[in-house]
Amino acid sequence: xxxxxxxxRTPSGGRHIGNRGKRKFENGxxxxxxxxxxxxxxxxxxxxxxxxxxxxxxxxxxxxxPKDATTRKTTIxxxxxxxxxxxxTRRNIxxxxxxxxxxxxxxxxxxxxGQEGHVNAVLI
Numbered sequence: 122x123x124x125x126x127x128x129x130r131t132p133s134g135g136r137h138i139g140n141r142g143k144r145k146f147e148n149g150x151x152x153x154x155x156x157x158x159x160x161x162x163x164x165x166x167x168x169x170x171x172x173x174x175x176x177x178x179x180x181x182x183x184x185x186x187p188k189d190a191t192t193r194k195t196t197i198x199x200x201x202x203x204x205x206x207x208x209x210t211r212r213n214i215x216x217x218x219x220x221x222x223x224x225x226x227x228x229x230x231x232x233x234x235g236q237e238g239h240v241n242a243v244l245i
Contacts, residue, residue, distance in 0.1 A: 153236070184228050187244065
């Protein structure tokens with residue numbers, strides 16, 4: 122389980138002695154690496170009883186054409202590049218900022234698919 126609490130080190134590298142232990146609300150979850158495959162998603166309960174859609178696999182995207190401001194649902198053929206991690210490209214992992222190849226052309230992902238449950242992209 123990931124922990125998103127305060128670091129035990131000061132900015133200069135010195136030791137910081139805390140006055141309490143870890144708390145449940147400081148827990149985090151592992152990142153959802155959205156792969157290119159038949160769509161599969163899952164609902165997750167988050168802090169405060171809210172919900173997020175975890176997109177584990179996806180093969181369609183809502184692609185917007187900035188010239189005429191139209192959005193169409195198209196299939197994703199492959200991941201052409203990913204600035205988050207160079208190895209995500211060959212593993213076909215879709216994250217925000219990834220360049221995907223669609224039927225309409227190359228597009229940049231503008232949302233966070235692992236947290237929103239769908240893929241939005243803009244043609245480039």
